[in-house]
Amino acid sequence: MSKVKSHKVIGFRSTRLAIIFFLFILLLSMQFGPYNQFQLANISTLLIAVLSITLLTGASGQISLGQGAIMAVGGYSAALLVTRLEISMWLAFVLAIFISALFGLFLGLAAARLSGPYLAGTTLVMALAIPSIAIRFDSFFSGDIGFSVDYGYPPDWLTNLLGEISIEEWSLYVALPFAALSLFAVLNLSNTRSGRTWRAVRDNEVAASLAGINIARTKVIVFVCSSALAGLAGAIYGFRGLVAPSVYPTDLSLLLLTAAVIGGLRSIGGAIFGTFVIVFLPDVIEKITKFLELPETISIYLPALMIGLLLLITVILNPRGSAGALEHIRHRHKH
Amino acid sequence: MNSFLTAFFAGTSQGAIYALVSLGLVLVWRGAGVVNFAQMGQAMFTTYIASQLIQNEYSYWSAFVIALISGALLGALVDLGIMRPLSSRKNSLLLNSQSMRTTIPVIASLGILGVLKALAGIFWAGEERGFPAPVPTTGLRLGNTDLAITGFDLFVIGVVFLTLVLTTIFFTRTGMGLAMRASALNPEVTRLSGIRVGSVRTLSWAISGTASSLAGLLVTPKTNLSPNTLDLLLIVGFTAAVVGGLTSLAGSVLGGFILGYVIAFVNVYSAPENVFLAILIFLLLALFLRPQGILGSKEVRRV
Incomplete structure (x- = not known):
């Protein structure tokens, strides 16, 4: 049974968890070479996007197969702001959050009328249609080519403090603080009054509305929060080098959903675990296929096969994901 | 005038294929309460099987029939192996919540889609390949004038028409069809009157698998075959099914033809890159103006 905790206790706990995550990734990066440091930067970036799904699907029960499209909105907003208006990257990231939140507002207003499969299908169509806007209006969005953008160089005070910083380390230092902040925000949101409201809507809409909750408004608010996170993730993701339609394919949306489900849709620790799996599993499989000298056709498609199978096995064995399985084991030990 | 006819004929033959896909989606939605996002993954897989058979010098028609049968088997397998175990676990904690009960099967079907695509890549190397048509795909001529329709278009329209007639006869004239309609309407009462609701569900998955397998065979001579070609x-x-009303079989066919004309006219009078946007706008309009669909019944959809 979850008890209602005071705001102060929760704030303290989520601060602690966010800091632990921050330090853990930082310590891990010191053990790693440049390639894996870059992968850790990817984890930090994608974690923000996975959290946006945990928030949307896990906490409020709405499903989106189009988070990649919202990431594209964030990425394009930031890239356009930086290349056209020449503002700083950090300001562009913050503005990208607001622009995608606004986009989420419109999306939420449409989506609040939809449920279950209708919402899934509509967001899937959106995931295909939004990147095609960039090609349709290619004079403004520069079509297939997209925008070449990057994180730039680390500021002088940081190089003075830490010495030489490689590109991989710098990309991690850009992404990681945002990831820790998002983690903090999501932990806070889901443990306070609004989080409880969302869960009530998720579990039983009729009961929630009888308790005085405005269902439609709640759903729209969740969409706004989730889109803000996805947009931020999209901006950081694009600034690794390129903002273009090919960077935000439909497969990205599905991969993010997979991460959220494997870890456990209702658990924030699960989101972290799932993100690690989708980023590092392809690497592990590549090592194994190289070791076994499997033919190329197998090694290309094996990661996708394993991720698909993991998703299926998770859903069939325990829809609550690895976090749910862990809880289950803990319960059994107690009794 | 000529471009109008081109769009009209292209719309009719494409619309016939969309009608099949949409019919498959609606069958499973009515029969099992699941929107099957893996449906065209299944179709892609069976079309690859047919393509492999034709490469091994089987005749087109034997490959055609084997593909349809494997479509039915794959559909039944998806239900028995994955969807039925899922629905029998409804009292697990996550499935206690209303919204999750419809969400989890959607996620499962996406997993199936991913697995089928990866398997097709492993078995058939994933590169695009052509798929033969049983009749010429060149334009027909009447005397000295070129008609804007090919022999293959006529073949597609004919096959789909035949399928729709057979489906209608099955649902209105046979006991099994009646049982399927009954269990879609009220599974509890149907079970009490002695019909095996589980088998009926599996049957709707199998029929849907066959219909989408047929759609795959009919569309790939034009689009070529690769693990991703059938995503569109x-x-x-899906849009066609929503436009027609997810619960109505006739509506789904109607929706398929409407979408066929919309896409063909956008292609001819506008540009092909506008097609995705047109679909999205059309879907949103349909959801706002008539969420229950053209022929759907109103009370089925909770708001």
Whole structure:
């Protein structure tokens, strides 16, 4: 049974968890070479996007197969702001959050009328249609080519403090603080009054509305929060080098959903675990296929096969994901 | 005038294929309460099987029939192996919540889609390949004038028409069809009157698998075959099903033809890159103006 905790206790706990995550990734990066440091930067970036799904699907029960499209909105907003208006990257990231939140507002207003499969299908169509806007209006969005953008160089005070910083380390230092902040925000949101409201809507809409909750408004608010996170993730993701339609394919949306489900849709620790799996599993499989000298056709498609199978096995064995399985084991030990 | 006819004929033959896809989606939605996002993945897989058989010098028609049968088997397998175990676990904690009960099967179907695509890549190397048509795909001529329709278009329209007639006869004239309609309407009462609701569900998955397998065989001579080619077909089929009303079989066929004309006219009078946007706008309009669909019944959809 979850008890209602005071705001102060929760704030303290989520601060602690966010800091632990921050330090853990930082310590891990010191053990790693440049390639894996870059992968850790990817984890930090994608974690923000996975959290946006945990928030949307896990906490409020709405499903989106189009988070990649919202990431594209964030990425394009930031890239356009930086290349056209020449503002700083950090300001562009913050503005990208607001622009995608606004986009989420419109999306939420449409989506609040939809449920279950209708919402899934509509967001899937959106995931295909939004990147095609960039090609349709290619004079403004520069079509297939997209925008070449990057994180730039680390500021002088940081190089003075830490010495030489490689590109991989710098990309991690850009992404990681945002990831820790998002983690903090999501932990806070889901443990306070609004989080409880969302869960009530998720579990039983009729009961929630009888308790005085405005269902439609709640759903729209969740969409706004989730889109803000996805947009931020999209901006950081694009600034690794390129903002273009090919960077935000439909497969990205599905991969993010997979991460959220494997870890456990209702658990924030699960989101972290799932993100690690989708980023590092392809690497592990590549090592194994190289070791076994499997033919190329197998090694290309094996990661996708394993991720698909993991998703299926998770859903069939325990829809609550690895976090749910862990809880289950803990319960059994107690009794 | 000529471009109008081109769009009209292209719309009719494409619309016939969309109608099949949309029919498959609606069958499973009515029969099992699941929107099957893996449907065109299944179709892609069976079309690869047919392509492999034709490469091994089987005749087109034997490959055609084997593909349809494997479509039915794959559909039944998806239900028995994955969807039925899922629905029998309804009292697990996550499935206690209302919204999750409809969400989890959607996620499962996406997993199936991913697995089928990866398997097709492993078995058939994933590169695009052509798929033969049983009749010439060149334009027909009447005397000295070129008609804007090919022999293959006529073949597609004919096959789909035949399928729709057979489906209608099955649902209105046979006991099994009646049982399927009954269990879609009220599974509890149907079970009490002695019909095996589980088998009926599996049957609707199998019929849907056959219909989408047929759609795959009919569309790939034009689009070529690769693990991803049929994705667009799913999107269009879903939109068609929503436009027609997810619960109505006749509506789904109507929706398929409407989408066929919309896409063909956008292609001819506008540009092909506008097609995705047109589909999205059309879907949103349909959801706002008539969320229950053209022929759907109103009370089925909770708001």
